[in-house]
Amino acid sequence: MPIKPQRVFQEINDFFDADTVFVTAIGLYQIWSGQFQEIYKPRHYLICGQAGPLGWEVPACLGAKIARPDQTVVGIVGDYSFRVLMEEVAVACQYSVPYVLVMINNAYMGLIRQAETKFEMNYGVDLSYDESYGMDHVKVMEGMGAFGRRVTRPEEIQEALAWAVETSERERRPALVEVLIEREADAAMGTSIDEIKEPEPVEDLEEQPAATGEV
Numbered sequence: 001m002p003i004k005p006q007r008v009f010q011e012i013n014d015f016f017d018a019d020t021v022f023v024t025a026i027g028l029y030q031i032w033s034g035q036f037q038e039i040y041k042p043r044h045y046l047i048c049g050q051a052g053p054l055g056w057e058v059p060a061c062l063g064a065k066i067a068r069p070d071q072t073v074v075g076i077v078g079d080y081s082f083r084v085l086m087e088e089v090a091v092a093c094q095y096s097v098p099y100v101l102v103m104i105n106n107a108y109m110g111l112i113r114q115a116e117t118k119f120e121m122n123y124g125v126d127l128s129y130d131e132s133y134g135m136d137h138v139k140v141m142e143g144m145g146a147f148g149r150r151v152t153r154p155e156e157i158q159e160a161l162a163w164a165v166e167t168s169e170r171e172r173r174p175a176l177v178e179v180l181i182e183r184e185a186d187a188a189m190g191t192s193i194d195e196i197k198e199p200e201p202v203e204d205l206e207e208q209p210a211a212t213g214e215v
């Protein structure tokens with residue numbers, strides 16, 4: 001506690017089978033998804049590509065489920081990406097299209113926050129909330145006729161995923177599992193493979209030779 005993003009994806013890998021179709025768009029949540037998620041079959045990992053249209057996964061889940069009605073469709077969303085096209089959940093309710101959303105909620109536009117650290121800034125990226133302000137994503141889902149559950153403890157994740165799959169299929173509507181994660185977790189990334197920075201020590205990784213920059 002707070003939950004590390006790695007833990008969420010470990011639970012996702014453990015829970016969903018090889019026939020699950022995953023959809024994701026753009027943000028730290030999507031970079032972690034690309035790094036940590038196990039995908040077994042072609043055309044089972046649907047991404048929006050380099051354009052990075054935030055929020056794309058919410059309507060894309062609709063299309064994926066209509067194309068593959070017998071398979072579980074899971075959208076991996078950020079707290080902000082969800083808000084960009086969340087009204088599409090109401091469309092899924094209207095046309096009885098069930099899917100699961102797993103929200104990686106860091107209460108930040110995390111990708112932008114991480115980029116700002118280079119300039120020692122933390123400006124205009126905060127999405128924090130408490131009882132008196134901010135967005136309650138579970139209530140937003142319920143307000144559109146869908147379902148949601150918030151998870152703050154790692155041991156609750158599996159049960160919440162099972163609840164979301166079962167509820168969404170039974171009720172023919174989307175269900176959200178919102179996981180509150182460590183707010184300022186960074187993703188290991190770089191513009192080329194020898195520039196990747198690990199934000200935290202990697203215990204089981206041997207000391208790597210210094211990058212030479214040669215290709």
Ligand SMILES: Cc1ncc(C[n+]2csc(CCOP(=O)(O)OP(=O)(O)O)c2C)c(N)n1
Nearest residue numbers: 027028029054078079080081108109110111
């Ligand atoms: C339509 C659109 N607006 C803005 C952006 C720029 N952008 C990329 S990621 C991001 C923040 C994403 O925040 P969140 O969904 O919470 O994901 P996190 O990085 O926190 O995991 C923004 C604003 C974009 N890619 N597309």
Ligand SMILES: [Mg+2]
Nearest residue numbers: 078079108110
């Ligand atoms: Mg976020």
